[in-house]
Amino acid sequence: MTSPLLLPYDGPHLTLPNRIAMAPMTRGRADDVTGVPHPLTAEYYAQRAAAGLIVTEGIWPTVLGKGGPGIPGLVTDAQVDGWHAVTEGVHAAGGTIFAQLWHVGRMTHPLNLPDGAAPVAPSPVRIEGEPIYTNQGNLAHVTPRAMTTAEAEATIADFAAEARNAVRAGFDGVEVHGANGYLIQQFLAENTNRRTDRFGGSRAGRLRFALDVVEAVAAEIGPGRVGLRISPHNPENEIAEEDPQGTYRALVDAVDPLGLAYLHVIERGAYGALADLRPRWSGTLIGNFNGTEPTSQRAGEQVLAAGLADLFSYGRLFISNPDLPARFATGAPLNAHVPGLVYGGDAEGYTDYPALGDRVGSAVRSLS
Template sequence: MTPSATDRFVLGGIELANRIVMSPMTRSRAYGPDASPTALTAAYYAQRASAGLIVTEGTQPSVVGQGYPDTPGLHTDTQVRAWRRVTDAVHAEGGVIFAQLMHSGRIGHPSLLPDGLIPVGPSPVRPTSGTPFTHDGPQEYVTPHELTDEEIGRTVADFANAARNAVAAGFDGVEIHGANGYLIHQFLSDNANLRTDRWGGSPENRVRLGVEVAAAVADAIGGHRVGFRISPGNPYNDITEVRPAEVYEALLERLNPLSLAYLHVGEGPLHDLTPRLRKLWTSAFVLNPYTHPAPTGPESLRLIEDGAADLIAFGALFLANPDLPRRLRRGGPYNTPDPATFFGGDERGYTDYPTLD
């Protein structure tokens, strides 16, 4: 029987109501104490609990992992208690929610960090395009601190601790962010990672951080509770990948034995690589298809029927349509996302998008 988006799906032992995923989206509204989510955050995610799976906005596993203003963490007791209100609200509506663990690496600015800290990266290479966003507006990137071998080990431990905190906060699992130019992706890249030790050079060395993070997180909470996100060939945040096929095939070959819940591919222009990764990966395959410049739309659901993916992730369309699965079943209509309210602000463009009711 041909699968469809409305079919139930078992992900890591959890039965999902459908195959529609709410993609992780930074919203910069963690106004609670100690960079924590608020009651408004709980309302936002609860409104979207009809997704088969919600993946939260990028959530930093450590203080130095923060790269944007007002993004939440999962490294303090205060943050764990605040996230519990969010997960309780989603579960009360019958939803399933994973926390995305995102270390921004060199993407960020010292003004976002406690005194004395600067962004970190695989090598002391400053991004040459784009500008970091701060509470004082756009700034210039700084040269990141090159992580030592010992500091890399602490970073791996930070991810594992954040995963334990996520479970304590009531999350059903976590997604490791290895995409979009952030720390793990920086190690995969050719321009941000100039190392000649065991963390750089060959594809096997470039993938080492991502694999060690995944192994540590899986050991902490169980591989069935862990997803991993990649974005092969995505130049976002000044990333260059010379041989992406070699690197990502090496990554998947080393992740497969960990029996993770899923792989989440944020597809870029390398369309031909996606089916190769689909064939290589041994568990659930989540796809956020490349539809630039338009957001992922209803037509992407055919990728489930075609067998290209097990689940399809929607970003901006889910942001603007809290009841997106229902709208997809009915063929619309769809609210239009308002980019002016994507980052920061209040309930406008956050919890006030209307539902069909």
């Protein structure tokens, strides 16, 4: 019996050879000064083009949204050119690739920003726990500066401009990152949004920034090229949502009529987001389990078989297994993941994980 993950998908805006998505994952290998992708980035994504859909690592729409060393941008012509090489490689290999638009908000440090700028956020609420990584190692977070209303509106325009640049770079679409405690979720959550302007206060106010970003991006490049990623009730990066069900039902109800390419839902916390939101979403839905361990093939199959999602995304397994769909199809063993090689560096732990053909080729060579 064929795994549901390996069946083709023909949705309203996506026609894909299988239902396995490569989740966005930070790799930290861009030029830290220019924000241009590493020369090996094109090879890295092309190696994984057998995924039904690739979503890139997060890419900043403004340098104030840069979360750490080696995070790429999609603002300058040089950055656009760098990403164009990536999309060309993926398309030549038969793949589909979306760019993730990512502003970290308070999840950065002055050492990661130009001229030692203070991080910006909906409200001046500091992260007290885990440190933030910088070029000088792990440091304590600083208190972010609250964005003015005009700055919030300008940031919405930055997202739209980044989407336009993504199309220039040859991406098939974009994913707006509204998850994992970054800027958009900081606007959604009660503990990080204490504003009294139109971007805060009531639930409708807290939803406003997320909705404005999605609507602006959709208006710029067309809703069929836009995905949205959310992680309801996810405590990551010290987010505390008092009523995740109410917040995300309202968000999905407002976004669904736009006709987006997909909704990408990370299942975290006690709130069963996939089961609750699936009936409210009329388009393509991507499920994800962003736990501490790599998610198994079986987990994705169960989600699809239950009708909770149309596609399922894998992160860590794609880092170490560039040909993950082939391994799922054949039952081949998986390469071991090396956590210490995830961030920064060059080819090691990036483009040197072997594919099945590489392993066969090595065996043939050893016999000759």
